[in-house]
Amino acid sequence: MKEIKVELGDKSYPILIGSGLLREHGLIKKFVNSQQVMIVTNETVAPLYLERVVSNLAGLTVKTTILPDGERFKTLDSMNEIITAMLRYHFSRNCTVIALGGGVIGDIAGFASACYQRGTAFLQIPTTLLAQVDSSVGGKTAVNHKLGKNMIGAFHQPSAVITDTDVLDTLDDRQLKAGLAEVIKYGLIRDSSFFDWLETNIEKLLDRDFESLVYAIEISCRNKAEIVAMDEKESGIRALLNLGHTFGHAIETGLEYMDWLHGEAIAAGMLMAADLSERLGWLSINDVNRIEAILLQTGLPVTLPEALSPEKVRQLMAVDKKARNGQIYLVLLKQIGKAIVTNDFDDNALDMTLQQYSREKRSN
Amino acid sequence: MKEIKVELGDKSYPILIGSGLLREHGLIKKFVNSQQVMIVTNETVAPLYLERVVSNLAGLTVKTTILPDGERFKTLDSMNEIITAMLRYHFSRNCTVIALGGGVIGDIAGFASACYQRGTAFLQIPTTLLAQVDSSVGGKTAVNHKLGKNMIGAFHQPSAVITDTDVLDTLDDRQLKAGLAEVIKYGLIRDSSFFDWLETNIEKLLDRDFESLVYAIEISCRNKAEIVAMDEKESGIRALLNLGHTFGHAIETGLEYMDWLHGEAIAAGMLMAADLSERLGWLSINDVNRIEAILLQTGLPVTLPEALSPEKVRQLMAVDKKARNGQIYLVLLKQIGKAIVTNDFDDNALDMTLQQYSREKRSN
Numbered sequence: 080m081k082e083i084k085v086e087l088g089d090k091s092y093p094i095l096i097g098s099g100l101l102r103e104h105g106l107i108k109k110f111v112n113s114q115q116v117m118i119v120t121n122e123t124v125a126p127l128y129l130e131r132v133v134s135n136l137a138g139l140t141v142k143t144t145i146l147p148d149g150e151r152f153k154t155l156d157s158m159n160e161i162i163t164a165m166l167r168y169h170f171s172r173n174c175t176v177i178a179l180g181g182g183v184i185g186d187i188a189g190f191a192s193a194c195y196q197r198g199t200a201f202l203q204i205p206t207t208l209l210a211q212v213d214s215s216v217g218g219k220t221a222v223n224h225k226l227g228k229n230m231i232g233a234f235h236q237p238s239a240v241i242t243d244t245d246v247l248d249t250l251d252d253r254q255l256k257a258g259l260a261e262v263i264k265y266g267l268i269r270d271s272s273f274f275d276w277l278e279t280n281i282e283k284l285l286d287r288d289f290e291s292l293v294y295a296i297e298i299s300c301r302n303k304a305e306i307v308a309m310d311e312k313e314s315g316i317r318a319l320l321n322l323g324h325t326f327g328h329a330i331e332t333g334l335e336y337m338d339w340l341h342g343e344a345i346a347a348g349m350l351m352a353a354d355l356s357e358r359l360g361w362l363s364i365n366d367v368n369r370i371e372a373i374l375l376q377t378g379l380p381v382t383l384p385e386a387l388s389p390e391k392v393r394q395l396m397a398v399d400k401k402a403r404n405g406q407i408y409l410v411l412l413k414q415i416g417k418a419i420v421t422n423d424f425d426d427n428a429l430d431m432t433l434q435q436y437s438r439e440k441r442s443n
Numbered sequence: 444m445k446e447i448k449v450e451l452g453d454k455s456y457p458i459l460i461g462s463g464l465l466r467e468h469g470l471i472k473k474f475v476n477s478q479q480v481m482i483v484t485n486e487t488v489a490p491l492y493l494e495r496v497v498s499n500l501a502g503l504t505v506k507t508t509i510l511p512d513g514e515r516f517k518t519l520d521s522m523n524e525i526i527t528a529m530l531r532y533h534f535s536r537n538c539t540v541i542a543l544g545g546g547v548i549g550d551i552a553g554f555a556s557a558c559y560q561r562g563t564a565f566l567q568i569p570t571t572l573l574a575q576v577d578s579s580v581g582g583k584t585a586v587n588h589k590l591g592k593n594m595i596g597a598f599h600q601p602s603a604v605i606t607d608t609d610v611l612d613t614l615d616d617r618q619l620k621a622g623l624a625e626v627i628k629y630g631l632i633r634d635s636s637f638f639d640w641l642e643t644n645i646e647k648l649l650d651r652d653f654e655s656l657v658y659a660i661e662i663s664c665r666n667k668a669e670i671v672a673m674d675e676k677e678s679g680i681r682a683l684l685n686l687g688h689t690f691g692h693a694i695e696t697g698l699e700y701m702d703w704l705h706g707e708a709i710a711a712g713m714l715m716a717a718d719l720s721e722r723l724g725w726l727s728i729n730d731v732n733r734i735e736a737i738l739l740q741t742g743l744p745v746t747l748p749e750a751l752s753p754e755k756v757r758q759l760m761a762v763d764k765k766a767r768n769g770q771i772y773l774v775l776l777k778q779i780g781k782a783i784v785t786n787d788f789d790d791n792a793l794d795m796t797l798q799q800y801s802r803e804k805r806s807n
Binding site for chain 2: 155159162163166167169171172173193194195196197198219221224226227230231232233234312397398400402403404405
């Protein structure tokens with residue numbers, strides 16, 4: 080078992096990564112300091128892993144909320160459903176909320192935990208690659224709004240992240256690929272040697288080679304933990320983690336949180352960020368091609384969805400947490416392994432990028 | 444103008460108390476460090492003070508959300524209405540939310556500010572006595588749930604509290620009296636000489652004697668600021684501020700947040716807490732009578748509402764943020780000016796108190 084510490088003073092916590100952790104007697108319970116436990120999961124994960132987690136919490140009062148699966152259920156209503164269940168069962172604020180699922184479940188459950196009686200303890204058990212390498216670490220919680228992704232939320236750190244790599248066995252290929260988008264992101268924003276490694280090993284990862292997956296999860300978590308420790312509330316460097324996200328969130332919002340997975344939208348977004356970076360003279364065409372190649376090899380989308388025009392995406396990009404005084408700020412690449420946040424780009428260049436990656440355009 | 448500092452490290456902020464502050468050129472703007480401002484208010488306050496506040500924010504992008512008036516609108520839906528407006532106007536997280544109203548507006552607006560893009564700046568302009576002496580100070584924000592009051596919320600400190608005492612001129616008598624309940628609370632929990640002063644000066648306060656009101660607001664805010672500075676997140680002493688609130692919240696929830704004002708429910712609740720304290724041998728009957736007398740003199744309720752049975756109230760009391768492992772914790776009085784939090788009371792004694800103050804009982 081690997082242990083990575085997220086250093087946040089008295090809010091520090093470990094990320095535990097290993098095979099079979101959900102079966103390990105006493106491990107989960109070690110991080111539960113309350114009698115009452117609410118496990119939040121979804122209809123896909125529940126039949127696979129809920130019983131295993133519950134059986135590890137013998138002696139405690141364990142209740143569950145099972146939500147439908149999918150980003151479009153990451154709403155204030157779902158959050159309220161969890162809160163309602165906790166109230167029905169007379170949960171005190173001295174309880175623990177466990178998120179058992181992917182990024183959507185982690186985000187909703189974490190936000191419910193942040194708000195229930197103004198804050199309860201929280202534990203992350205991520206069951207998708209994307210959640211394991213990214214969303215379960217760092218305390219960002221949120222639900223979506225029709226007008227913008229992750230617009231209602233809180234910073235609420237878990238007391239631990241328990242990553243059982245065995246759960247990836249049941250993850251479908253599409254989800255695995257979506258998770259790899261965020262893995263590739265770490266290489267692009269701050270770890271060029273990891274990007275090189277990914278280029279060499281992407282087929283192994285797609286073939287679910289266990290050692291390779293564990294290595295990718297570990298390096299991703301180390302990168303994330305370092306960044307979060309430096310800038311918990313995203314006043315600076317943490318924003319770099321949003322490479323491709325302003326584009327990606329616009330895609331997700333435009334599609335009403337249906338059809339595309341978060342990681343898929345981020346993949347297309349990262350390539351557009353790379354393209355814009357090239358237009359600004361920072362990235363070489365060769366670098367953009369490398370990025371496109373690894374995304375294609377992974378089986379991730381590299382264009383906008385057909386349903387969205389460049390104009391629509393552009394308009395949705397204005398609603399972004401990095402926007403200030405009406406200006407769009409983007410994470411762009413100075414080189415592979417070096418990202419910056421900037422509003423110093425030509426609006427026309429952004430328009431050209433969006434045109435370039437619009438499906439309409441491509442099919443001409 | 445009086446200035447009281449709430450000492451919370453880098454989250455410290457001033458409470459400014461004085462006549463005519465809303466007319467003072469440049470004062471409000473001094474606490475707004477953003478271009479975009481969302482003023483949240485209600486249908487009662489808007490016609491009276493909205494224009495005055497807006498005119499003090501010339502040069503900024505000012506939008507308003509006007510909610511219906513009343514505790515029953517302190518819901519997740521109202522909070523979402525504010526968020527929706529902010530998204531429609533493309534507000535960035537670098538904006539300021541101003542609460543212009545009483546405790547309900549302060550709580551909803553503060554919660555919306557806490558959650559919008561995971562947190563924006565926040566300014567309190569309380570327009571009721573209750574908000575001025577209590578709810579605007581200390582960073583507790585929340586909305587109600589059908590099953591329990593203030594069950595969904597966050598700790599989110601404002602950057603300042605601007606208390607213009609002139610606004611009390613337009614406050615109706617019932618609201619003034621409700622606010623006095625929280626003023627009396629400070630005397631009961633930690634300031635017996637203030638309680639003595641209140642006994643002597645309650646008629647002056649009811650007659651809206653300006654000097655007396657300002658003094659009462661100032662002493663209340665000093666007490667609140669001291670407690671909050673010691674225990675921001677209510678891990679200990681801050682809970683004392685909830686004298687009467689476990690009873691009171693049960694009343695409010697039982698009445699579906701209609702008919703009774705918060706301060707009214709708290710008044711009846713404080714007397715029941717005093718009665719229970721007397722049953723436990725802590726308070727003298729004379730003390731209980733003094734408390735009942737000042738509440739009656741203020742024109743506040745001293746019994747349960749007719750619509751609620753003692754059994755129903757008892758059941759609702761189990762859903763309380765101070766409850767732990769199914770046990771009800773109450774703030775009780777060792778003497779006038781000295782409160783404690785305890786679960787060390789006989790359940791029968793609590794039942795007898797509830798019976799004693801049930802309206803059915805009294806009308807027999």
